[in-house]
Amino acid sequence: MKKKKSIYAWWLLLPAILIYAIFFIIPNVAGMALGFTDWNVYFFDDIRFNGLENFARLFGEKTFWIAVKNTFYFAIMTVVLKNVLGFLLALAVRRESRFNSYLRTVIFLPIMISSIVVCIIFVSIYNPSTGILNQFLNGIGLHALAKSWLVDERYAMNAIVAMEVWQWAGLNMLIFYSGMQAIPSEYYEAAKIDGASYWQEVRYVMLPLMVQSFTITFIFSIISGLKVFSQVYGTTNGGPADSTQVMATFLYRSFSHGHYGYSAAVGFVFMVLIMLFSAIVFGILRKKEVEY
Amino acid sequence: MAGRRKFIIARVLLFIVSLVYIIPVWMVLINSFKVTAEANMMGISLPSDMVFHFENYREVIRTGGIIRGFINGIIESLLSVILIIIAASAAGFVIARRNSRLSNAVFMLFIMGLIVPVAYIPTYLVLDRLHLLDTYTGIILIFTTYGLPQSVFLYVQFAKTIPRELDEAAILDGCSTMQLFTRVIFPLLRPTTATVFVLSFVGAWNDVMIPMFFVNGNKWALPLTVYNFYGGYMKSWNLVFADIMLTIAPLIVVYLLAQRQIVSGMTAGAVKG
Amino acid sequence: MKMKKWVLGALGLMCTGLFATAACAETLTVMIGSEDSGGVAVKAAMDKAAEIMGIDLEYSVFPTDQFLNVLNTKGATGNLDDVIFTSYSLSDLPYNEFAELSGDWQEKITDTTRQFTVNPETGETVFAPFGPESNFGLAYNKKVLENAGVTVPIVNYSDFLEACEKIKETGVTPLYVSAQENWTPQILLLTSFTTTLMKDDLVDQLTTNQVKPQDVEGIVKIWDNVCKLQDAGILNEDYRSATHDMGKKAVANGEAAFYCVTDGAYGEIMNEYPDLIDDVGLTICPMWDNEEDAFVMANRSCRCLAVAKNSKNLDLAKEFVNTCITEEVMTTYYELSPGAVPYRDLGFSLPMSSWNEEMTALSETFPTYGDWCNALYDGKPKMNPFFGDFDLRVQSMFSGKTAEEAVTEWYTKYAEDAKAKRVEGF
Numbered sequence: 001m002k003k004k005k006s007i008y009a010w011w012l013l014l015p016a017i018l019i020y021a022i023f024f025i026i027p028n029v030a031g032m033a034l035g036f037t038d039w040n041v042y043f044f045d046d047i048r049f050n051g052l053e054n055f056a057r058l059f060g061e062k063t064f065w066i067a068v069k070n071t072f073y074f075a076i077m078t079v080v081l082k083n084v085l086g087f088l089l090a091l092a093v094r095r096e097s098r099f100n101s102y103l104r105t106v107i108f109l110p111i112m113i114s115s116i117v118v119c120i121i122f123v124s125i126y127n128p129s130t131g132i133l134n135q136f137l138n139g140i141g142l143h144a145l146a147k148s149w150l151v152d153e154r155y156a157m158n159a160i161v162a163m164e165v166w167q168w169a170g171l172n173m174l175i176f177y178s179g180m181q182a183i184p185s186e187y188y189e190a191a192k193i194d195g196a197s198y199w200q201e202v203r204y205v206m207l208p209l210m211v212q213s214f215t216i217t218f219i220f221s222i223i224s225g226l227k228v229f230s231q232v233y234g235t236t237n238g239g240p241a242d243s244t245q246v247m248a249t250f251l252y253r254s255f256s257h258g259h260y261g262y263s264a265a266v267g268f269v270f271m272v273l274i275m276l277f278s279a280i281v282f283g284i285l286r287k288k289e290v291e292y
Numbered sequence: 293m294a295g296r297r298k299f300i301i302a303r304v305l306l307f308i309v310s311l312v313y314i315i316p317v318w319m320v321l322i323n324s325f326k327v328t329a330e331a332n333m334m335g336i337s338l339p340s341d342m343v344f345h346f347e348n349y350r351e352v353i354r355t356g357g358i359i360r361g362f363i364n365g366i367i368e369s370l371l372s373v374i375l376i377i378i379a380a381s382a383a384g385f386v387i388a389r390r391n392s393r394l395s396n397a398v399f400m401l402f403i404m405g406l407i408v409p410v411a412y413i414p415t416y417l418v419l420d421r422l423h424l425l426d427t428y429t430g431i432i433l434i435f436t437t438y439g440l441p442q443s444v445f446l447y448v449q450f451a452k453t454i455p456r457e458l459d460e461a462a463i464l465d466g467c468s469t470m471q472l473f474t475r476v477i478f479p480l481l482r483p484t485t486a487t488v489f490v491l492s493f494v495g496a497w498n499d500v501m502i503p504m505f506f507v508n509g510n511k512w513a514l515p516l517t518v519y520n521f522y523g524g525y526m527k528s529w530n531l532v533f534a535d536i537m538l539t540i541a542p543l544i545v546v547y548l549l550a551q552r553q554i555v556s557g558m559t560a561g562a563v564k565g
Numbered sequence: 566m567k568m569k570k571w572v573l574g575a576l577g578l579m580c581t582g583l584f585a586t587a588a589c590a591e592t593l594t595v596m597i598g599s600e601d602s603g604g605v606a607v608k609a610a611m612d613k614a615a616e617i618m619g620i621d622l623e624y625s626v627f628p629t630d631q632f633l634n635v636l637n638t639k640g641a642t643g644n645l646d647d648v649i650f651t652s653y654s655l656s657d658l659p660y661n662e663f664a665e666l667s668g669d670w671q672e673k674i675t676d677t678t679r680q681f682t683v684n685p686e687t688g689e690t691v692f693a694p695f696g697p698e699s700n701f702g703l704a705y706n707k708k709v710l711e712n713a714g715v716t717v718p719i720v721n722y723s724d725f726l727e728a729c730e731k732i733k734e735t736g737v738t739p740l741y742v743s744a745q746e747n748w749t750p751q752i753l754l755l756t757s758f759t760t761t762l763m764k765d766d767l768v769d770q771l772t773t774n775q776v777k778p779q780d781v782e783g784i785v786k787i788w789d790n791v792c793k794l795q796d797a798g799i800l801n802e803d804y805r806s807a808t809h810d811m812g813k814k815a816v817a818n819g820e821a822a823f824y825c826v827t828d829g830a831y832g833e834i835m836n837e838y839p840d841l842i843d844d845v846g847l848t849i850c851p852m853w854d855n856e857e858d859a860f861v862m863a864n865r866s867c868r869c870l871a872v873a874k875n876s877k878n879l880d881l882a883k884e885f886v887n888t889c890i891t892e893e894v895m896t897t898y899y900e901l902s903p904g905a906v907p908y909r910d911l912g913f914s915l916p917m918s919s920w921n922e923e924m925t926a927l928s929e930t931f932p933t934y935g936d937w938c939n940a941l942y943d944g945k946p947k948m949n950p951f952f953g954d955f956d957l958r959v960q961s962m963f964s965g966k967t968a969e970e971a972v973t974e975w976y977t978k979y980a981e982d983a984k985a986k987r988v989e990g991f
Contacts, residue, residue, distance in 0.1 A: 007459055008389040009469040013398065016383035016440055019375070023437040024405055027418050031411035040985040041634070044641035057981075092306055099303065105551050106310045109317070112543040114498030114515040117536050120522060121316050124529065128806040130334045132319060151745055151806040153964060166312070216449070223406050230500075237630065239747065239957070240805065240964035251409060256634040259985055260413050267409045274407050332810065355608075357624070413638065420642050500628075504635065508594055508646060509625025519599040519626045 035265035041258030054265035063242045064266075067250040068273065070157060074246060075225030075277075077158075081165045082221050083214070086172025091202065093173070094180045104177070108170040115167065119234025122163045126150045126235075153243035156236050160244065164231050168224070172217045179213030180206065215285050222281055226274045247273070324348055324533035331530035348534040356517045357509075358538050365513035365542070367428060368503075369496040372435035376443050376492050377485055379436070384447025384484075385477050389456070399448060405441030412505050419506055426507045434502055439492040450484040451477070486553065497543060514539040592621040593882055594646035598632040600748075601652060601868065606832060607696070610898035611650070614888040620881065633657060645873035647882040652867045655692060656949045660684045663691035664872040664879060670890040670908060677935045678865040678907040693886045696868025697904020700828040700924040701756045702861075703850040709737050709822045717848040718927060720856040722790050729799040732822045740794060741821035742804040743812040744963035751959040752825040753791045756862040757852035761787050763937050768947050774980065774990035779973040789968035790852045791959070805963060817841040825850055831918040832902030847920035849927060861924055863933045866907035950986060953979025 035054055039047045058064055089107060093100040110118065125131050126149035134146035149159040183206065191201045229248035232238060238245035238253065247270045255263035315336060323331040325344040339345070352358060387399045415434065416425070424430030454477065462476045478485075503512045518539065521531040593615070601607055608624070615622045625646055627635055633653060639645050640659025651658065661684065671690050674682060675698065682692035705717060713732040719725045729739035743749045761783045762768055770776040778784045794800060801807060801821060813830055815821035817838045828847065835842045849861055870889060872882040888894060892913040899906065899915040905925075906915045958975040962968060983991040 007463055007469060008386050012382040012386045016379035019379060019433060019437055020440055023415060023434055027411045027414035028408055030414045041637040042986045103306055103310055106313045109313060112494060112547050113540045116500050116515055117539060121320055124334045125316060128803060132336055148806040241961035241966050256631055258634055258637055271408050416638060425644055510623045519628050522599060
């Protein structure tokens with residue numbers, strides 16, 4: 001054991017740790033401590049300790065609970081949709097052909113676009129009177145389906161979910177695609193000989209061998225789902241009447257009003273919630289990974 | 293026959309799916325060539341007078357600080373990605389190999405970075421203390437910091453798949469630790485490096501909050517230039533769309549040119565073989 | 566080896582980047598919010614001033630909802646840009662970080678605007694008013710009203726509803742509301758709410774937290790009047806998703822009779838629909854029940870220039886401000902966005918809009934907002950620090966909240982701010 005340790009010199013960790021400690025750990029630890037103060041932009045240099053007041057205020061805010069509910073809704077919806085769609089798309093494009101390579105290129109394309117810019121594009125697509133979505137729905141006679149997407153609280157959250165799935169399903173597709181590439185072809189052949197149908201092949205050959213891919217897409221989509229910010233900020237900014245508020249926009253609002261102590265407390269609670277949720281999901285995933 | 297029909301239906305469906313991806317970008321592109329009144333209608337047809345108003349782009353470039361934004365984006369994204377790759381690959385390698393409690397703790401710290409929301413004001417104060425506010429160095433280090441967790445995670449995942457026997461063989465051949473890493477391990481990590489490069493570069497290039505707080509307008513990259521045109525009182529969508537095209541064009545061009553390498557690198561890097 | 570090359574190349578790039586920015590002299594940096602920069606007039610005028618001085622301007626255009634936070638953060642640590650253009654009031658801003666300004670214009674600021682330009686602690690002038698003094702009100706389409714036999718001013722809420730019914734009979738949408746953007750619905754209240762607040766010593770009681778607005782009958786009533794507009798069947802159907810652009814268009818071409826605006830809309834309609842601007846007038850917005858509460862919303866210039874005390878180009882920045890308040894620059898501004906200039910006797914005249922003239926005429930019959938403030942509080946902007954997301958609260962009534970809920974949330978929000986600002990009583 002001792003000999004091995006000497007090979008992997010700890011100082012290779014230094015650059016990463018140094019940068020990370022100075023610009024991430026220090027500010028965040030300080031930030032957490034500030035959650036127990038009334039620090040704000042008006043008394044920037046005069047910080048007063050105020051105990052648990054920020055937390056009491058937070059749990060008393062109706063909007064906070066709306067934000068928690070919406071965040072989990074968003075996360076669950078996008079995790080499911082991004083993974084299901086990503087997987088189906090990967091199935092569709094996995095064989096090498098010109099058409100499939102075109103599809104892979106096009107579906108991965110939105111990942112290159114800044115999410116704030118994607119929001120601006122979708123704000124115009126979703127525009128109830130001039131947007132192309134409603135124009136298309138009206139054009140094919142489906143007037144009843146043409147809604148006030150982002151301004152009606154019944155549809156706003158789902159409209160944002162759809163936008164997120166549009167932008168990021170391609171990443172999951174690519175990860176699944178490569179997972180599929182990595183499965184040796186003998187496995188399929190064996191299944192064929194056993195007379196397995198296409199879907200049986202997918203279910204019993206492919207899925208079990210792709211747990212690793214699912215772990216990665218789950219981790220990325222859960223975390224990005226729970227941390228969702230720009231997608232909401234750039235479209236509804238939490239409106240109408242706080243109906244699409246998520247944790248990050250809620251945090252951002254208190255922060256942009258200059259209530260730094262309070263927003264640090266919000267961030268702290270926010271982090272604990274994400275950690276709890278992720279721990280549960282990862283626990284389940286790890287168990288699955290072992291099973292297979 | 294049934295198989296053939298199924299195949300055609302699948303193709304048509306998939307083609308429609310691809311349209312869902314292309315039409316929004318097309319909408320942006322075509323409206324960026326129209327006059328304001330027509331662009332505000334956001335149609336997807338060609339300009340009604342069949343005149344392409346390239347002057348929209350001239351106007352955006354003249355008043356939007358596009359060229360400076362482009363240079364800033366290149367400087368900030370490229371340098372931070374290089375730092376990320378150096379720091380994260382080294383850290384990822386050591387974390388993957390050392391199975392001590394300490395290295396696991398370090399790994400958990402990085403994972404926390406994926407979860408914890410950005411503490412803007414404390415970070416702002418750290419930069420202020422170090423006299424790094426409103427400097428390229430400062431923003432590059434911040435981009436590096438926020439790119440590290442994801443990149444360390446990916447490097448650790450991939451480095452675990454490289455057989456340890458290689459390390460021992462290399463050391464027996466007389467390699468130092470540094471040489472082991474730079475000559476043997478780092479080249480083997482290339483697929484992950486491609487993934488990290490793409491994700492971190494895109495992340496830094498597209499971020500708006502970090503530059504907004506930590507540097508002044510003359511060091512902002514392209515995405516923030518859209519606010520020159522996307523105001524609340526009056527929207528000239530043709531200019532907004534022209535600005536958006538200029539913002540996303542560099543990445544899309546690079547992506548289309550290098551997509552084979554990016555896709556193969558991305559995929560190999562994300563999942564072990 | 567390859568890696569070393571990369572690193573060296575990177576360092577080289579970094580250095581050139583740094584030198585490239587250091588080499589540019591005679592450049593002023595300007596902070597501005599995206600809402601303000603969207604208006605053509607402001608940038609055109611500032612560019613004109615820069616051209617006269619032969620310098621370059623570098624704009625940092627911030628998304629509006631982040632502008633105040635960035636200004637205050639950078640202010641608190643002394644990192645502001647050279648010049649700041651803002652429509653916020655001084656009480657929200659880090660005014661101690663602003664440099665004292667002086668010029669011929671200083672003595673000529675109108676009484677309405679003057680006290681909003683002074684650092685309340687030192688008495689120094691730190692704001693140079695640039696944009697016109699504001700007139701908020703109800704824009705109306707003259708042809709539509711004539712057609713329906715409706716005359717303005719309308720002096721109370723029930724008369725207003727009656728007029729709307731008449732207009733509806735002619736097949737025109739009586740009142741346009743554009744609640745997609747949070748800043749437009751609030752104008753309905755901004756133009757009608759003051760007299761309710763100014764009763765007795767209500768403002769004193771509110772600002773010291775002795776009274777909560779949701780407990781004041783008059784306040785809830787006038788909010789409710791605005792809320793009830795939805796049930797009266799007089800709004801455009803898509804009022805939740807409509808935008809300001811759509812509202813301007815509707816009132817200009819006669820699809821709608823009324824639309825509540827700030828006077829900035831005049832310049833916008835003038836530029837977008839030059840043939841139609843003469844059809845549109847501006848009048849008072851009677852959301853009050855009692856005619857005695859009628860007033861004209863004529864307020865200070867809220868678009869001002871400031872200079873950062875810590876600016877490395879302090880003298881140049883001050884000279885820039887002085888250049889802005891000269892004939893050539895102001896003319897550029899006011900031709901694109903006509904309005905009531907916030908100065909007396911500048912020695913040249915600037916284009917006013919027919920809206921300003923109309924409102925000035927109305928102010929002979931009705932008191933103005935300024936009169937109310939002056940009479941009761943020496944014109945001090947006492948309620949200014951109690952904004953409490955007023956805009957979002959009004960908007961929320963158009964997404965299903967009741968007036969009482971909206972007022973209560975308004976109180977909650979402003980009380981949080983007041984507490985942060987350590988206002989006594991909160």
